[in-house]
Amino acid sequence: KxxxxxxxxxxxxxxxxxxxxxxxxQVIDVLETDKHFRExxxxxxxxxxxxxxxxxxxxxxSHHVRTRLDELKRQEVARLRMLIKAKMDSVxxxxxDHQALLKQFEHLNHQNPDTxxxxxxxxxxxxxxxxxx
Numbered sequence: 266k267x268x269x270x271x272x273x274x275x276x277x278x279x280x281x282x283x284x285x286x287x288x289x290x291q292v293i294d295v296l297e298t299d300k301h302f303r304e305x306x307x308x309x310x311x312x313x314x315x316x317x318x319x320x321x322x323x324x325x326x327s328h329h330v331r332t333r334l335d336e337l338k339r340q341e342v343a344r345l346r347m348l349i350k351a352k353m354d355s356v357x358x359x360x361x362d363h364q365a366l367l368k369q370f371e372h373l374n375h376q377n378p379d380t381x382x383x384x385x386x387x388x389x390x391x392x393x394x395x396x397x398x
Contacts, residue, residue: 283393285372288341292381292389295333299326315394320387334381342378345370 283289297303305322306314313319323331372392374384 283372285341285370285389285392288337288344288372289389289393291337292334292386295330295337296323296326296386299330302326302330314390317383317387317390320383320390323381323383323386331381334385335379338373338381338385339379341373342375 296306302322302325305319309319323334372389374382374388377385
């Protein structure tokens with residue numbers, strides 16, 4: 266007996282091995298709560314996703330979804346800052362440029378640490394695409 270996909274059923278995805286895997290999963294989960302975005306995601310082909318066309322749909326999601334994405338981004342920036350601080354503490358080096366360190370994290374826009382924008386979604390998609398190709 267074949268089991269069909271049940272609406273609302275969570276499908277466990279294997280760990281991508283990316284250091285921002287949890288952030289990626291949370292962003293996807295939040296975006297999928299928006300009916301319009303979920304429909305666009307389901308009908309988009311891989312080239313539309315990689316090109317950034319899908320990222321522009323972020324402007325059409327509900328306020329609640331955008332607020333949750335903003336919160337997730339702030340949490341991820343805080344996590345990255347903690348990683349940088351831990352690295353700095355272990356090296357005990359002074360004069361480290363925090364902005365330069367943040368630039369190595371290509372999965373989000375470090376210049377805007379407070380809000381999740383279409384550029385963030387585009388950067389996240391591109392970062393995942395380059396790691397999985």
